[in-house]
Amino acid sequence: MRWRSFRRWPVAEAAASAPSAAQSGGWIAIVEQPIDVTSLIARVSDGSVGAISTFLGTVRHVNDGRDVTGIEYHAYQPMAERELALIADETCTASPGLRLAIEHRVGTLGIGEVSVAIAASHPRRAPALAATTYVIEALKRRVPIWKCEHYVDGSRAWVDPTTSVAPSTPL
Amino acid sequence: MRWRSFRRWPVAEAAASAPSAAQSGGWIAIVEQPIDVTSLIARVSDGSVGAISTFLGTVRHVNDGRDVTGIEYHAYQPMAERELALIADETCTASPGLRLAIEHRVGTLGIGEVSVAIAASHPRRAPALAATTYVIEALKRRVPIWKCEHYVDGSRAWVDPTTSVAPSTPL
Amino acid sequence: MTIHVLLFASYADAFGARRLAVPVPVPCRVDDLVTALRGLPGGHVLPSKPLVAVNHAWVPGDVSITTQDEVAVIPPVAGG
């Protein structure tokens, strides 16, 4: 698979007194092949980790009331990687000990396929849980990726979140 | 593997107008064998899902400053299953369209092994992300499960969260 | 009457049993059972208000129990 190693972030601060102190760091990639969630989780796992939070975005068969057959994802790849790295840096800097792995897929995806996967680990659960939410919100706001939805009737359209019907988000 | 099917929750409310409206529901189990995260995610996945959030608890090699070699998990199984089902019910009732799968492992686990896994899916990301946090916090408060840590020096101790050193949780 | 109490984890270790027959007054509330339990060897480990479940549900101390109920006295939970 065409994983691309982008960078390893530097340790956010000097290791704490315990030799087992976790180090911040991460992995980001824009990929063309299906995302392997197990491998992504393995990238943030080791004996110092107590909590792993993941977020997966998947292709739905309906969006804003229209029946979708698939989605084409396009990226401005070098900038998308740079923005993902910046987001990861910010998140790890805010949360020493955090480890992050982020992959976004491009190309044509079918219903149910994973378009984006984020895995965050930390010795404690609160930072791991907070990190996935922070990263997906920042990614949706800042990373230059676009999606073109293909509909049952054969038409297609670029998704513009600035004009979409506002989703209702209970809970 | 000795998965135990506990229950499927009823649909929280009548399906919305769209025939593709997601249904709330879930899976819970107390298991003795290693938790298969991919299978758990599959339990909450289908074409109506746009977001899947997971949380994994893993065994750390150090806790409150002591070197750990492994953890023995014990459950009051029928009550643990009942409490997990109640928590899942509450979460799905608060968030129509949510699907949940929760497994907690019992027995002796080595460093890095997954003790608890929660997968939550929803058409939208906010309810999926909120659900994993809600479930793990409720689980830690209410589900009758205990852990006995085994230390490098051969000693062991039951973990009492009511007297543990308070963790620092940045971010 | 006698209530058969389920014990777990540190409580099972302290009382040296996972199931204990405890003589109690009739009628018996959860608090009465805890008082009786505290008088047995190992009973010193119990806090003033230990967690108790009857028939797999958490209950407060003033709930009545009978020999038909499944009663468990539960140490601080530590799942996850």
Added chain:
Amino acid sequence: MTIHVLLFASYADAFGARRLAVPVPVPCRVDDLVTALRGLPGGHVLPSKPLVAVNHAWVPGDVSITTQDEVAVIPPVAGG
């Protein structure tokens, strides 16, 4: 001078190109480039303040650009 602008998604469709040579004044700010781009066929799709990146970083409209810069005019992002 001529700035080679990268276009994506709906903008690439509207202009019929993923890379476009745009004649601009010297010196040139991002806003000047956007104005020039708006005068070309397809330019009607641009909002008043489209997103622009120079050398892979988001920039405001008053940033100066040269022929050495990698300039991209970017439609609303929709990753995730």
